[in-house]
Amino acid sequence: MENIRKPRGTMDIMAPEIYKWQFVERKLKSVAARFGFSEIRTPTFEDLSLFKRGVGEGTDVVQKEMYTLEDKEGKVFALRPEGTASVVRALIENGRCSDTYPIKLNYLINCFRYEKPQAGRSREFFQFGTEVFGSADAGADFTVISLADTALTELGIKGIKLHINSIGCPNCRPKYREALVSYLRSRESELCETCRTRMETNPLRVLDCKNESCRKVASEAPKTLDYLCEECSAHQDKLRAMLDASKIDYVVDPHIVRGLDYYTKTVFEFIAEGIGAQSTVCGGGRYDGLVKELGGPALPACGFGMGITRLLLAMDESGVEIPSPDSPRLYIASLGVAAQIKAGAMVDALRRSGIYAECDAVGRSLKAQMKYADKIGAAKVLILGDAELETGRAALRNMTGQIGENDQTEIEIDRVAEYI
């Protein structure tokens, strides 16, 4: 019988790789806490219609990348392709839209998109996200951008650049849209099939298409920045002044439009050098219309999503060394059943008192136990046999010195905690 394999585009993560993941996750959570964000957890699957409305029917995510499933009652759900729509739904459903502003939330979730797996792109991926609700002020955009920048800096990632743009609001977008559509019509023959059909219904998406020929058309397209209304312009200026004051480096990049439908005004991406084609480590922006679109009050919001795999690739590229996990402070080697039982009880007591200790749980010979203690990096080894149990004294060996220098002291067994 053939062995069952994991689904294409998914990952098994274990030691030593898992230490890197845990390091990144701890860092992201600690930075978010310092910025006053609290965690939110929502279901892994939601009503399909949430994502259709929240992400947008015209997006690649909804049109091509969704994992949908039907339950036994015929209800149709989707595995979440991103986090924002669920967070908004949860705020509305739980009556939390009028909590004290700004409402600052973060999450670390698995997301699912049916995409072509490659470096930095998988079908189940992990995303750290933040959202701020209840502020239309550029100070909120600044908060999430500086959070992302702080996290990237503290993770040791170098060669990363913040790209920002503004895609306007329902006030100024119609005028831009008109200009864009008439430009796209003039270049229609160069567009891919998808873009040809969506250029009238959803022209902004064409600017986000990955197709090479569409990208060329996009690069010469009218720029949203040239069409901003006064309010959007002032918002963008204030954000830039705030970034300048904090010395957060950025480039204004008219090609950033973001793949999801709900963005307004600020959009941004942190782009890493040297990690291949999937170089957007973090993407986000403002989405002032989304809460209302999903049935809540008119609540302005902004946030970002950060892909963990791409963070790890960027950290590797930057040569970041991740501290290895702690080694045991003591290994208790034993010879004979009575000594093994005593070792087990001692290790149990040490662990309960907060000390990382190990003993034999495999039935190894004394020699093999010493080899194992060395392999797991135990700082000290206590050796127990029948004689030691009788006298209550045993040799404590220091394992951290040079070979041949392993000093050894005789101690009272029951006072071992004082020596380690």
Ligand code: ATP
């Ligand atoms: P891309 O242009 O790379 O497809 P996107 O615009 O679809 O990105 P978002 O929806 O903004 O991505 O998601 C935020 C972040 O999540 C991305 O910047 C990226 O780091 C990560 N991400 C998105 N899709 C994947 C995926 N399939 N595999 C791994 N990480 C992903």
Ligand code: MG
């Ligand atoms: Mg995508």
